[in-house]
Amino acid sequence: MKAMPISLGGTPLEAQDMERGKIFSNLYVPQLRYAWDTGEAIGRYLQELKQGQLIARRCHKCARTMIPPRMFCERCFRPTDEWVYVKDTGKIITFSLSYVSWDVRRLKQPQIPAVIEIDGASPGMGILHVVKNVPPKQVKVGMPVRAVWKPAAQRTGSITDIAYWEPSTKTKKRK
Amino acid sequence: MTRPPEIKRGSVWRGEIPLQSYYTTGPSGQIFFQALKRHGKLIGTRCTPCAQVYVPARSFCERCFAKLTEEVEVKRTGRLASYTICYVDRDRAPLPRPLALALVRLEGATTLMLHYLIGVHDPVKIRIGCQVEIIIKPRNKRVGSILDIEGFRII
Numbered sequence: 001m002k003a004m005p006i007s008l009g010g011t012p013l014e015a016q017d018m019e020r021g022k023i024f025s026n027l028y029v030p031q032l033r034y035a036w037d038t039g040e041a042i043g044r045y046l047q048e049l050k051q052g053q054l055i056a057r058r059c060h061k062c063a064r065t066m067i068p069p070r071m072f073c074e075r076c077f078r079p080t081d082e083w084v085y086v087k088d089t090g091k092i093i094t095f096s097l098s099y100v101s102w103d104v105r106r107l108k109q110p111q112i113p114a115v116i117e118i119d120g121a122s123p124g125m126g127i128l129h130v131v132k133n134v135p136p137k138q139v140k141v142g143m144p145v146r147a148v149w150k151p152a153a154q155r156t157g158s159i160t161d162i163a164y165w166e167p168s169t170k171t172k173k174r175k
Numbered sequence: 176m177t178r179p180p181e182i183k184r185g186s187v188w189r190g191e192i193p194l195q196s197y198y199t200t201g202p203s204g205q206i207f208f209q210a211l212k213r214h215g216k217l218i219g220t221r222c223t224p225c226a227q228v229y230v231p232a233r234s235f236c237e238r239c240f241a242k243l244t245e246e247v248e249v250k251r252t253g254r255l256a257s258y259t260i261c262y263v264d265r266d267r268a269p270l271p272r273p274l275a276l277a278l279v280r281l282e283g284a285t286t287l288m289l290h291y292l293i294g295v296h297d298p299v300k301i302r303i304g305c306q307v308e309i310i311i312k313p314r315n316k317r318v319g320s321i322l323d324i325e326g327f328r329i330i
Contacts, residue, residue, distance in 0.1 A: 011202060024200040024208040024319040032192035043186035157186075 041069040044083070050157040052149050056086045056121050064122040086120030088147035089168055093117045093126055097136050110136050116145060116165055129159070133166035144168045206246065207231040212319040215311045219284055221245040230284035249283035251309045252330070256280050256287050260298050273298075277327045279307055291326030306330045 017023045038046060041057060045068055048055040057069035057080040064075070065084055073080050095114035099107050112134070117126040131145060146168040155161040200208055203220060210216040219230035220243035227236060230249050235242060257278040264270055275292035293310065295301065307327040317323040 013199065015197075018197045018199070021319065024205060026198045026320070027195065028198055029195040032194055034190055034192070036188040036190070038186045038188050042188075046186065046188075 039071070041071045045069050046157040046159075048085075049159065049161045050155045052088075052152065052155070052161070054086050054088050054118060054147075056084050056118070056125070058082050058084050065120065065125065067118050067121045067125050068127060084120070086118050088118075088149070088162070090116040090118040090126065090145060090165075092131065092139065092141055092143045092145060093124070094141065095131065095139055097139070112136060112139055114139075114145075114165070127159070129162060130164050131166065132164040201234065203232040203234040203243070208319040208321075208323075210248075211311070211323050212317045215314065215317070217249050217251065217281065217309070219247045219249050219286075221247045227285045228283060229286050230281055230288055247283065249281045251281070251311075253279045253281035253284070253288075253307055253309070253327075255292075255301070255303055255305050255307050255327070255329070257303065258292055258301055260295075275301075277307065279309075279327050281309070290321070290324055292329070293326035294328045301329070 013023060018025045018027075045055055054067065055069060056065045056067040057071065058065050059073040059076055059078070060081045061076040061078060062073060064073070065086065066073075066080070067086060069080075069083070071080055072078070092114045093116070095112055097110040097112060099110050101107055101111070112131040113128065114131045115126045115128050117124065131139060132148075134143075144167065145165040147162045148164050148166055149155070150161050150163050207218050210218040217230060218232050219228045220232040220234075221228050222236035222239065222241060222243055223245070224241070225236055225238045227238065228247050228249065229236075229243070232246065233243060255277055259276050261274040261276065262270055275295045275298065276289065277292035278287040278289055280287055290309075292301070292307075307329050310325040310328055311317075312323050312325055
């Protein structure tokens with residue numbers, strides 16, 4: 001059976017109808033500012049990022065090293081015990097080739113968001129970031145990567161103080 | 176006396192959510208603002224069964240949900256139904272000059288319209304029920320906005 005086309009009420013509009021004043025409208029730009037309390041663990045994590053270092057938190061009971069750090073072990077239901085520095089290398093444990101940007105623009109070259117399992121942290125402990133300098137088809141789960149940091153002067157105490165991650169072993173470039 | 180434990184000052188992540196929107200006036204708003212812009216007229220819509228005249232014009236009767244098609248022009252004069260004097264803006268910052276807002280029932284309308292009450296020198300003298308007129312900007316200043324109306328003034 002052929003589906004009937006659905007007719008919805010309303011007036012079809014395009015942006016230029018508003019811009020040219022064909023349709024009366026108000027442009028509303030709310031200033032949505034927020035301040036998010038980082039807490040103790042993420043506060044320290046961000047401070048260390050500014051120094052170009054990755055820091056994790058260890059639980060002595062389950063012997064896990066957790067990154068991003070947290071002050072409470074969700075497995076043992078007890079406070080975590082100590083700060084430990086971990087490496088700025090790791091491996092890709094999952095990734096995506098994204099052909100749309102965050103604001104839904106089409107991209108010819110995909111962005112490669114990936115979860116990087118950090119060397120020195122427990123298995124499966126990783127951070128979501130972006131991988132570059134690799135042909136999209138060569139990205140693999142298990143691929144070793146290293147952090148490419150922004151210059152110290154440009155770092156602000158943000159996860160983007162790491163500009164991106166790139167393969168730490170040379171990949172063959174296709175012609 | 177023991178000192179309270181030192182509270183570690185937390186760090187704060189600040190950001191802004193980029194957002195913008197066009198609020199369109201809709202089909203009946205289009206009729207109201209077009210008449211206001213072009214002719215300086217105030218157009219409402221009538222619901223005969225409910226004996227209502229909605230100003231600004233509305234597409235539907237909010238009492239019986241009927242579609243409203245009968246357009247009515249209302250007068251530029253009316254009566255003050257309520258008012259308030261504002262001393263702070265919406266961010267609670269003190270206003271340089273207090274601002275008066277009025278709810279007015281225009282002659283021919285059954286609904287109340289909200290706008291500025293202008294030319295107020297002494298708030299004590301404002302009386303509910305007093306006659307007001309609507310002040311509309313000259314044609315070359317009108318753009319099809321509610322601010323094409325400057326406000327209500329007590330006659």
